[in-house]
Amino acid sequence: MTTTIFDVAKQAGVSIGTVSRVINNRDRVSPETRERVLKAIQELDYHANALAQGLANQQTNTLGLVIPQVNDPFFFQIVRGVEDAASTVDYSLLIACQSRPASEHRYLDLFRRKFVDAMVLVAIDVYSHELEQIIERGVPIVMAQQDLGKNIPTFLVDNYRGARQLAEHLMEHSYQRIAFISGTHYTPDSRERLRGLRDVLSEHGLELPARYVVEGDYLRGSGHRAMQQLLELPDRPEAVFAANDQMAIDAIMAIQEAGLKVPDDIAVVGFDDIPMASYLSPPLTTVHQPIYELGWHAAKAALSLIKEESKDNGSMAAPHVMLLPTSLVLRRSCGC
Amino acid sequence: MTTTIFDVAKQAGVSIGTVSRVINNRDRVSPETRERVLKAIQELDYHANALAQGLANQQTNTLGLVIPQVNDPFFFQIVRGVEDAASTVDYSLLIACQSRPASEHRYLDLFRRKFVDAMVLVAIDVYSHELEQIIERGVPIVMAQQDLGKNIPTFLVDNYRGARQLAEHLMEHSYQRIAFISGTHYTPDSRERLRGLRDVLSEHGLELPARYVVEGDYLRGSGHRAMQQLLELPDRPEAVFAANDQMAIDAIMAIQEAGLKVPDDIAVVGFDDIPMASYLSPPLTTVHQPIYELGWHAAKAALSLIKEESKDNGSMAAPHVMLLPTSLVLRRSCGC
C-alpha cells in the first residue's frame, strides 16, 4: 500500500484538506502548519496519486500524441519536439501509433477514456466523426504534417516556399531545362513542391513541360525508374528536382550508372535533408525541414489552447494554419 | 459533462453495479438486462473513465517508456516495437525522454504518480535509489540496451556474437592485418565488439596489436581521425572494423581521400546497419541490430511480469539477461 494524503495528514496532525492546500499552494496556511506538513511529506516520501488528482480536477496534465506507424526517422524528431515542449510545463505524453490505416478509432477512444487534456495528431488523413465529437467536448486538438482543411490549428512545413527557395537557387545556376520527380501525385506535399518550382520557372520565363514531370512514390526505387525515363528524353534535363531526398539519391545513382556525372552533366537536388544527404558523392543539395520545431510548436499550441479553454475565452478568430520556414542546404549536387 | 456509468444505469433502468458487471463480464447477468445495458451504452455513446477505473483497480493498463533524448533513429524503432507489443494487449504508452543526463528523478516520479503498471527503460545508465524503491513496490521493470548488472530483466543486442560473425567473415577473406576503431572506450558495447574481434583473431592464430586499436567516440568525425592515424602506420591494416557504421563511413572517406580504394586497398566494415549503409559507395558490410525486436521483446516481458505479479507467483529463478541475435549484412565494402 502506498502512502496517501491521509497518512501525511495523520503524521502532521492536520486534516487532509490542509495537506492538499499545502501541496497546491491554494489557501492560506500558517507557516508552522505548512512546515509540519512538508516535513511529514518528506518523511513518508509521499507522492500524490495522479489518477486521483485527475479524477478530482478533470485534468490529467497529459498530452495525447498520435504518430503514423511508418518507419520514418522524421517522426522521432517530432516526438522529441513534442516531449520537450510538454515537459517544460510538466505535461507528460501518451503516445499512440497509428498501426493500421483507419485505426483512428483506437487512439481516439484511448485518449478520450484517459482524459488527455489535448491532442497532437501527426499526419492524420481522416476527419472522423469521433474526432469531431472530441473537439465539441472541448478537448483542444492540433494537427501537424497534414492539412485536413478543417477549422483545426495545423502546423505544416512550408513546402511551397521551400521549393521556391530551391528553385531560385537552380535559377542562379542558370539551368534552363529542369525536371521534377514527384511524390505520389495526390499528396499535398508533392503538389506544393511542384507548384513552387513551376511558379519560379514561369517567373523566369521558363516553362515545365509535361515530359519533365515524372511521377514517383517517395520510396526507394521509384526515383531510379523516373530518372531513367528522363534520361531517355532527346533533350534530357540539365537539372532534376526530386520531391524528396530518397528519390534524389536514386536519381543520382541512375545518372551515374548511365555514365554521366552529377552535377557536371546533370544537377540533382532533393527535399527533406535526411542524414544521408550529406554523405553522398556528391553531397546532396536539399531543403531542410524543421521537424523538431514542428513538434515543439504544435505541442506548445495545444498546451496554450488548454489554458484558454479553461479560461473560457471568447472565440476570437485565430490563425489556423501555421507554416514553418524551411532552410536551403547548399551542397555540391546542385553544381555549387 | 461527459456521460457516466450512472447515466447508463438510469437509461437502462438498472443499477451501476449491473452496468459495471456487463462492461467487465464479471458476474452473471441475465441476457435481457445485458442487452438493455449494451443498448444504453451505445445510445449514450458511453466510454468508461479510465482514471476512475485505474483508481478503483489499482491498475492503469499503461506502460511507462523512457528513451534517451539522443537523436538516434534507432530509438524510434524501439518505440515502435514497444508500442506494437503494448497494443496487442490494449496497453497504452506513457513516454518520457531523458532530457538531461541525471534527470531520472523526473520520469520515475512521473511513472510512480501516474501508476504505470510496468516500465521499460532504454539505455539508462544509473541505478538510482528511486528506481530501487519502485522495484520494491512491485512495479515490474525491464531494461533495454544497457546492462546495469542488477537483478533486472535486461534485453541486449548480442554485440559479442555480432562482432564474431563479422570477424569470421573477414577471416574468410583471409585478411591478416585487421584494425579496430572503437567507440568511447568505457562503453560495454564497444568493448564487447572488440572482444568478439579479438577472440576470433586469436582463434585463427592472429593477434590484434595495440597500434591497431584506435579510440573513437561513435560520432561523426572521429572515425576519420582514427583512420588517418591507421593510414600513417608503416604496416597499414588490410581491413578495418569500426565499432559503428557512422565511424565506418568516416573511415571510408578518409581512405578515399588518401587516394586509396575500398575494399581493394583496405576493406571496411561497420556495425549497426543504419539506413545510410546501403547507399555508400561501396555499400557497407555491417551487422544488423534487431532494434524493433528489442523493443517488442522488452515490452512483452514487462507485460508478462505484470500478470505474474498479480498472480503473486513464487519467485523461481528466471533468466535476467536476454541477448538478441544480430545478423550479418554482406555488401561490398568488405571485399565481397
Add this chain to the structure above:
DNA sequence: TGGTACAATGTAAACGTTTTTACACTATCC
C-alpha cells in the same frame, strides 16, 4: 408450506484526491 439454494440485481464502501462549506478562534472596532 416452509426452508434452502441459487441466480440476478441493488447498495454502499472503497480508491485518493480537490474544493466548498462551515466552524472556531483572534483581533478590531464602536
Add this chain to the structure above:
DNA sequence: GGATAGTGTAAAAACGTTTACATTGTACCA
C-alpha cells in the same frame, strides 16, 4: 463588552469506477 471582520483548519461532498455484501425473487425439495 458584544458585533464584526479576518484567519486557519476541519468536515464532507464531489470525481467515476469496482466489488464485497445484502437483498430480492424463484425453483426445488422435504
